Amino acid sequence: MPETTPKSYLPAIPLDESEHRIVKIESAILKESFPSLLVIRIHTNTGFIGHGETYYAPHAVSAMLHDWMGRRLLGSDPLAIESHWRFLYERAANFGVRGTELRAISAIDLALWDIFGQVTQQPIYRLLGGPVRNCVPVYNSLANPNYGIRPDGSQGWPGYGVFGKPGPLEDSYNFFNNPEELAHELLESGYTAFKTWAFDKPAHEHGGMRISHDDIERALIPLRRVREAVGNKLEIMIDGHGFFMLPAAIRIAEALEEIKPLWIEDIIKMDSIETLANFREKSPVPISASEMLLSRADFADVLNKRAADYIMVDPTWAGGISECIRIAHMAQAYNVPTTTHDCSGPLTLMAGVHINAAVPGCCFQETARAHIKTIYKDLIDDQPQISNGHMALPTKPGLGVKLNPDFFDPSREGYRSSDVT
Numbered sequence: 001m002p003e004t005t006p007k008s009y010l011p012a013i014p015l016d017e018s019e020h021r022i023v024k025i026e027s028a029i030l031k032e033s034f035p036s037l038l039v040i041r042i043h044t045n046t047g048f049i050g051h052g053e054t055y056y057a058p059h060a061v062s063a064m065l066h067d068w069m070g071r072r073l074l075g076s077d078p079l080a081i082e083s084h085w086r087f088l089y090e091r092a093a094n095f096g097v098r099g100t101e102l103r104a105i106s107a108i109d110l111a112l113w114d115i116f117g118q119v120t121q122q123p124i125y126r127l128l129g130g131p132v133r134n135c136v137p138v139y140n141s142l143a144n145p146n147y148g149i150r151p152d153g154s155q156g157w158p159g160y161g162v163f164g165k166p167g168p169l170e171d172s173y174n175f176f177n178n179p180e181e182l183a184h185e186l187l188e189s190g191y192t193a194f195k196t197w198a199f200d201k202p203a204h205e206h207g208g209m210r211i212s213h214d215d216i217e218r219a220l221i222p223l224r225r226v227r228e229a230v231g232n233k234l235e236i237m238i239d240g241h242g243f244f245m246l247p248a249a250i251r252i253a254e255a256l257e258e259i260k261p262l263w264i265e266d267i268i269k270m271d272s273i274e275t276l277a278n279f280r281e282k283s284p285v286p287i288s289a290s291e292m293l294l295s296r297a298d299f300a301d302v303l304n305k306r307a308a309d310y311i312m313v314d315p316t317w318a319g320g321i322s323e324c325i326r327i328a329h330m331a332q333a334y335n336v337p338t339t340t341h342d343c344s345g346p347l348t349l350m351a352g353v354h355i356n357a358a359v360p361g362c363c364f365q366e367t368a369r370a371h372i373k374t375i376y377k378d379l380i381d382d383q384p385q386i387s388n389g390h391m392a393l394p395t396k397p398g399l400g401v402k403l404n405p406d407f408f409d410p411s412r413e414g415y416r417s418s419d420v421t
């Protein structure tokens, strides 16, 4: 039986009157292909299967899901999405709700919205009041097929953006070595924007306490070559992956003024929103913040302190579709556009597309074609359709894609399931 629901969050229709019940929760870890990803399925007694995922520390999230949050979910109404979200959030808030808890809530939230879509036979963006656009603008992050995967296949991020090697879909390598060719090819493929981590190399070599003028000059070389090759036809975003401290970040931002980036992202860590606001005051180029922030409380702080020009949310880190919709609507009240993060899994991308399709204030979905055409292709049953720099809206009910059922094999290392007993 689920834990008692607080009376203030009981929906208008009591939970026990729904015909649908959650009867099983499964999770799997894809050690052989995307080791930091946790994929989940939530089953109902009526035959629906909701799909969800989150990225980073999958064993910890799996434990949170099965040993703790599953007690609330099993036997309860899968369509009472907000009731579950609030209940789980409040229980976790008692000990400071952060990463693992919100990643578990995010994965659950995606799966419940997926079930809701299947029950109603509607794509999720329609249940959220969309569509507000008939396709979603995307940009291409200059990754490679192994981006986000440690060379030894262990869990965790490698620590720095890849610099790549020659080969197919090696966008990162091509940026540093053949930037003119890459820029022309992106334009011919219909992309209008790309994101790169031009300053990861000096951070990797010298740390982020300071950055020398020589390192700045070296980092600017491929960016200048892109501008010389295609002018301003491509928007450029710069990701600093949170490596630099404030003085180095200011020097980077000042140097980037000539490149005219659409935004610079996570040049400093999100430890202090006051410092971020200070950075924004001094930066001559727009600031995006941040996939590293979680839940509406973090983003309310950013908006109230005027610390960012763009908001970036990751739907499977920040609290799922439910919370990211709230964040995007809140940002719109400040006239700050919202963008959605990817590189962290195919359902993260799909969730972001539904959010972009449902909130007018969303302006860009991140994609990595090096992932979509390689790892993602093997994880889901239907491929994202991207042309002319836009992704088509999903047409199938729910999230619009299903995870490969072979992943949910009880003999797989790291597989767990919980049932109604």
Ligand SMILES: [Mg+2]
Pocket: 239, 241, 265, 266, 291
């Ligand atoms: Mg980023």
